[in-house]
Amino acid sequence: MSIRYLVMLAACMAMSGNTLAEDGEALAEKNNCMSCHTISARSMGPAFRDVAARYRSDKGAQATLEKKVRSGGAGVWGKMPMPATANSVSDSDIRTIVKWVLSLK
Helix, strand or coil: CCHHHHHHHHHHHHHHHHHHHHHHHHHHHHCCHHHCCCCCCCCCCCCHHHHHHHHCCCCCHHHHHHHHHHHCECCCCCCCCECCCCCCCCHHHHHHHHHHHHHCC
């Protein structure tokens, strides 16, 4: 493989990371996640950065959080329940939002 292809591959990978951040945040805004969550401060729900920190070492975090977003839940972050989004947010959007949340530092 020539150096030119390696450089192009690295550039594509770098650009895809930025797209994930932009897409995930935009989808979180579009699907009203930001009405209860913020990126770095607790509001009605936990900050997305706190979620990322809690699940950082959990290999099954993506699937766990996708299920939680679809089904809703309560008791993990306090008494305020998170409503289910099963019918209002597509599986693809949920997957992208959760991937973005888990990517936050």
